[in-house]
Amino acid sequence: MKVNTQAVNFNANPELLNFVQERMNKLDTYFDKVIKSDVFLKVENTSGKENKVFEARVSVPGDSFVVKKQCKSFEEGADIAIASLERQLKKRKEKLRAHL
Template structure:
């Protein structure tokens, strides 16, 4: 599985990439049909101080791509929330898929 990172207005962070890669690897081990993950980190100009850091993840798997994003006060927190949302989507996708 390939994981691509893209930063928009954020300095690249190897520690953050390691954290997200660990979470995505857990998803990959549970759902082996995932082919690729694209991770986007972005800072947004908002009026609230607690929701400036946005994490988006797009997963390539059989069928339509899966996508989730969230904004929080830290990239670690928003990444965890995005992974949880994607796990719910993957569980639904796995239920629909049938083996022949």
């Protein structure tokens, strides 16, 4: 799957980009008709420790899913957000099977 990753307000290192790509590729096992996915990594200027925002938009035929998580690290945010996307894609696939 092609993942378009954008880092906002900072330069992302290649290890972080590879981590996001690998985690997003696992979504193909749950729903194989993913058209594209966009990931936005943002650092907010707040005094709190949870200033990293991971936002993912996954487009499937007829719908798109958006998940936004704010955590201490991008890896933690990615894990939580992608787990949420997995649940949404499973639910979508079950609905499509029920209509067949």
